[in-house]
Amino acid sequence: MSLSDAKPSPRYAVADRAPRRLSDFLLRWETILVVLLIGVVVVNALISPFFLDFYNLSDATFNFSEKAILALAMTLLIIVRDIDLSIAAIIALASLAMGMAAQAGAPTLALIAIGLAVGVLCGAFNGALVTGFGLPSIVVTIGTMSLFRGIAQVTLGDQAITKYPASFEAIGQGYISDRAPIPISFVLFLVLAVVFGIVLHRTIIGRKLFAIGANPVAALFSGIAVNRIRFWLFVLMGLMAGLAAVLLTGRIGSTRPNIALGFELEVVTMVVLGGVSIAGGAGTILGVALAVFVLGLTTFGLSLVNVPGIVISILNGALLIVSISAPVVVSRLLRGRT
Amino acid sequence: MSVAALLRHRDAALALIIAALIGAIGLRAPVFVTPESLTGVLTDTSFLFMLTLAQMAVILTRGIDLSVAANLALTGMIAALASRAAPGLPVVGIIGLSVALGAALGALNGAFVAFVGIPPIVVTLGTLSIYRGVIFLIAGGAWLTSKDMNTAFLAFPKSTLFGAPILIVIAALVSLFFWALLNHSRIGRGLYAVGGNPVAARYCGIDLRVQQFLVYTLAGAVSGLCGYLWVSRYGIAYTDIAQGYELTIIAACVIGGVSIAGGVGSVPGALLGALFLGIVVNALPVINVSPFWQMLISGAVILGAVVINARSERRTGKLILRGARTTDKGARA
Numbered sequence: 001m002s003l004s005d006a007k008p009s010p011r012y013a014v015a016d017r018a019p020r021r022l023s024d025f026l027l028r029w030e031t032i033l034v035v036l037l038i039g040v041v042v043v044n045a046l047i048s049p050f051f052l053d054f055y056n057l058s059d060a061t062f063n064f065s066e067k068a069i070l071a072l073a074m075t076l077l078i079i080v081r082d083i084d085l086s087i088a089a090i091i092a093l094a095s096l097a098m099g100m101a102a103q104a105g106a107p108t109l110a111l112i113a114i115g116l117a118v119g120v121l122c123g124a125f126n127g128a129l130v131t132g133f134g135l136p137s138i139v140v141t142i143g144t145m146s147l148f149r150g151i152a153q154v155t156l157g158d159q160a161i162t163k164y165p166a167s168f169e170a171i172g173q174g175y176i177s178d179r180a181p182i183p184i185s186f187v188l189f190l191v192l193a194v195v196f197g198i199v200l201h202r203t204i205i206g207r208k209l210f211a212i213g214a215n216p217v218a219a220l221f222s223g224i225a226v227n228r229i230r231f232w233l234f235v236l237m238g239l240m241a242g243l244a245a246v247l248l249t250g251r252i253g254s255t256r257p258n259i260a261l262g263f264e265l266e267v268v269t270m271v272v273l274g275g276v277s278i279a280g281g282a283g284t285i286l287g288v289a290l291a292v293f294v295l296g297l298t299t300f301g302l303s304l305v306n307v308p309g310i311v312i313s314i315l316n317g318a319l320l321i322v323s324i325s326a327p328v329v330v331s332r333l334l335r336g337r338t
Numbered sequence: 339m340s341v342a343a344l345l346r347h348r349d350a351a352l353a354l355i356i357a358a359l360i361g362a363i364g365l366r367a368p369v370f371v372t373p374e375s376l377t378g379v380l381t382d383t384s385f386l387f388m389l390t391l392a393q394m395a396v397i398l399t400r401g402i403d404l405s406v407a408a409n410l411a412l413t414g415m416i417a418a419l420a421s422r423a424a425p426g427l428p429v430v431g432i433i434g435l436s437v438a439l440g441a442a443l444g445a446l447n448g449a450f451v452a453f454v455g456i457p458p459i460v461v462t463l464g465t466l467s468i469y470r471g472v473i474f475l476i477a478g479g480a481w482l483t484s485k486d487m488n489t490a491f492l493a494f495p496k497s498t499l500f501g502a503p504i505l506i507v508i509a510a511l512v513s514l515f516f517w518a519l520l521n522h523s524r525i526g527r528g529l530y531a532v533g534g535n536p537v538a539a540r541y542c543g544i545d546l547r548v549q550q551f552l553v554y555t556l557a558g559a560v561s562g563l564c565g566y567l568w569v570s571r572y573g574i575a576y577t578d579i580a581q582g583y584e585l586t587i588i589a590a591c592v593i594g595g596v597s598i599a600g601g602v603g604s605v606p607g608a609l610l611g612a613l614f615l616g617i618v619v620n621a622l623p624v625i626n627v628s629p630f631w632q633m634l635i636s637g638a639v640i641l642g643a644v645v646i647n648a649r650s651e652r653r654t655g656k657l658i659l660r661g662a663r664t665t666d667k668g669a670r671a
Contacts, residue, residue, distance in 0.1 A: 325456055
């Protein structure tokens with residue numbers, strides 16, 4: 001933000017080559033997150049004897065898998081300097097569409113298709129407004145957030161839709177098999193994380209995203225179709241929101257106007273804690289995945305010892321600010337300037 | 339006046355739209371346009387007036403403060419707790435405490451943004467969660483109702499000064515303060531300079547960090563003031579009051595023509611933006627539209643406003659850069 005910080009802090013440095021020295025490796029943001037994650041696991045295991053239980057840990061992933069899936073697509077958007085604050089509202093709208101279809105007796109496969117399609121349409125709407133009119137995405141998505149959730153609210157009023165086929169609910173609530181009780185939603189997240197990681201870090205598309213984030217004008221002049229890529233990222237974000245809507249609606253078995261309320265800020269927290277620069281141009285999927293676990297396991301561990309969710313949010317907020325300030329402050333102290 | 343000329347006078351256009359809106363509502367429900375009813379709308383909207391101005395000052399410097407509503411809720415809760423613990427504390431003392439506390443919470447944001455250099459959206463996202471959580475902690479999750487507040491504490495926001503509700507008077511004073519600050523003070527002009535072009539501002543000897551620290555502290559102080567007023571007006575304090583209000587405030591800024599990219603925005607514009615949302619919220623029940631429509635309408639209005647803003651901004655951009663093409667327009671986030 002300020003003009004003086006020409007030197008990038010360790011979390012936003014994009015390495016041109018693999019780190020060679022030990023200090024390079026230790027100062028990588030992902031390393032700091034791993035240390036943080038180990039700390040969270042150790043502290044939680046000490047606090048509660050039930051923490052390190054396979055079935056408990058496995059079930060704990062239910063609570064953050066939907067947000068984690070959203071965080072993957074949000075990572076790409078933030079890397080190209082965009083943001084989507086309407087994701088939770090897209091979930092509400094997609095959930096509403098699925099609920100209405102379910103009431104009309106649609107089968108599970110149709111419900112999934114409808115949820116994903118609504119997500120894609122909403123994402124395309126965001127993308128068209130942002131790239132077509134050249135509007136700042138934060139403002140557009142604050143607007144569409146009200147619009148999408150407003151539609152859900154007008155349609156549902158104070159009602160809730162709770163009639164869903166059992167096979168649909170099984171997607172959000174179920175495990176991949178009886179012998180391996182790992183939630184489907186968590187496995188989906190892991191698979192998607194690998195796909196997103198490969199695309200972002202090992203393909204030309206990924207390099208283009210970093211180029212756009214680092215300097216959109218230079219990217220445009222070097223022949224990258226900046227706006228087309230940004231548009232499709234919004235569509236992708238919408239698709240992931242649709243997927244999260246399928247999982248969440250199935251898991252809680254109901255659609256209310258306030259479904260997924262506040263998800264957008266939690267997802268942005270995951271991404272930023274994961275080391276993605278909010279100014280664009282830097283970040284890794286590995287970092288975001290680690291941040292997902294840090295936040296998810298902190299929440300799970302504390303709720304095991306009956307800490308209310310709202311108090312956990314203090315810790316998450318502090319974690320966000322301290323973990324991002326600490327490297328800046330430490331490196332300044334090491335350099336001996338204020 | 340032609341449409342193009344109106345677009346150039348954005349505030350005038352918005353004022354006309356608001357007048358037309360009031361007229362249209364009045365046709366359906368004449369009761370809405372009575373002086374009492376309109377005074378009620380202004381009183382209800384006074385919080386939004388003050389908070390929108392404070393948010394505008396932040397946005398002018400290319401920042402954003404998502405923690406204002408949480409700050410409001412926290413200072414409101416502390417004001418209520420303080421009044422319960424010390425019933426003898428005069429209202430002036432409570433107001434002073436709220437403003438000071440709000441300013442301190444805002445200064446915390448400002449310190450991280452200005453002196454540590456963390457992006458504003460990240461800092462205020464963090465403090466938003468922290469402040470909300472702290473409310474739960476200090477109140478033990480309890481709700482404080484009007485029974486926990488003494489009469490003087492509750493009576494103040496309902497009192498009048500020279501026949502006008504005190505909330506409107508306070509909002510007017512705060513507006514006057516922001517108008518003087520932004521239009522007639524060195525600091526205020528500096529905010530526009532910093533937002534318009536940080537590099538040029540620095541060469542002019544304006545310290546970005548001081549400016550940032552000041553606006554976040556100021557936004558905090560206004561939130562604190564509103565915190566006491568909110569809690570005493572509605573006679574209730576709990577963890578979730580004004581939840582999500584930060585986005586309504588930003589929406590009012592956007593409708594009022596404040597550019598999220600910084601450096602553009604005026605006090606009359608911001609006030610009109612807030613008034614527009616205030617009228618929509620208050621008019622819906624009067625014309626028998628379910629309040630569930632409120633969100634949808636404000637969403638549509640925000641989108642309409644940004645699209646119009648973008649077109650008028652593009653126009654002025656071409657005037658300044660005569661002949662030059664702003665090719666990077668679409669590529670900028």
